[in-house]
Amino acid sequence: MPSHVAVIADIVGSRTLTDRAGAQRAIIASSRQVHADHPVSVSPLAATVGDEFQAVYPDLPAALASLLLLQLHLPEGIQLRFGLGVGAVDRVDDGITDGPGWWAARAAIEHAHRLQDRAVPHARTRIATEQGQDAVMTERIAYANAYVLARDELVSAMSGRTRRLTYGRCLGRTQRELAEAEGITQPAVSQALSAAGSAALVAGFTDLSTDPS
Missing domain, CATH: 3.30.70.270 (Reverse transcriptase/Diguanylate cyclase domain)
Structure with a gap:
């Protein structure tokens, strides 16, 4: 099998x-x-x-x-x-x-x-x-x-909020959309993601989710 x-x-x-x-x-x-x-x-x-x-x-x-x-x-x-x-x-x-x-x-x-x-x-x-x-x-x-x-x-x-933001970015949601959902500004979203190293997780998720063929 x-x-x-x-x-x-x-x-x-x-x-x-x-x-x-x-x-x-x-x-x-x-x-x-x-x-x-x-x-x-x-x-x-x-x-x-x-x-x-x-x-x-x-x-x-x-x-x-x-x-x-x-x-x-x-x-x-x-x-x-x-x-x-x-x-x-x-x-x-x-x-x-x-x-x-x-x-x-x-x-x-x-x-x-x-x-x-x-x-x-x-x-x-x-x-x-x-x-x-x-x-x-x-x-x-x-x-x-x-x-x-x-x-x-x-x-x-990560804090609970940063995990939620990173989750959204993995799924392709924009920072503006995430800011509206969290009731914060887009720069605050960007700062939180940057401080947590979220970009590396999102890039890794994209690599894992991309069909190599």
Whole structure:
């Protein structure tokens, strides 16, 4: 079966949340909005058990682009950690899937936990691949992991407003449109985006969303 990207997500600091059920509802609402604005997933992010969520994407660029939008769209005070597994995703029964992609995703999210707990507290995303992938794919995964470390650092430093502005810019909305939505001036939008390094995120999103053919 062709490779997909399986995603396992969990809530960062879920035990400290005063309203975990409300947080889960907010995450699903954000996932649905992202899917409506940028419908690239095979199976959009959905709750599974406990504080975990799962999704399936057709390829790594689609997964990385969509998950960036999700990080930007989540409400203030709620963050997700992601493990992405590149590999086969096999359908077992009605809506149930299994396979090497999921095993790689589990290994990836565990790695993200370790990074966050040790040297990289703002790490939120890690990518792994099923065993037996060729050297080219392994190299691509290494490059992608380096990219998401820097990306997570930028997003983690943003205010809720700046994340909303960056989300809008990723979707092609003008600074004037964003200013009107936020009730601020266009120069204030420009200043906020510049100070947060949003241009790099938007350019990266464009690269991920552009068909190489």
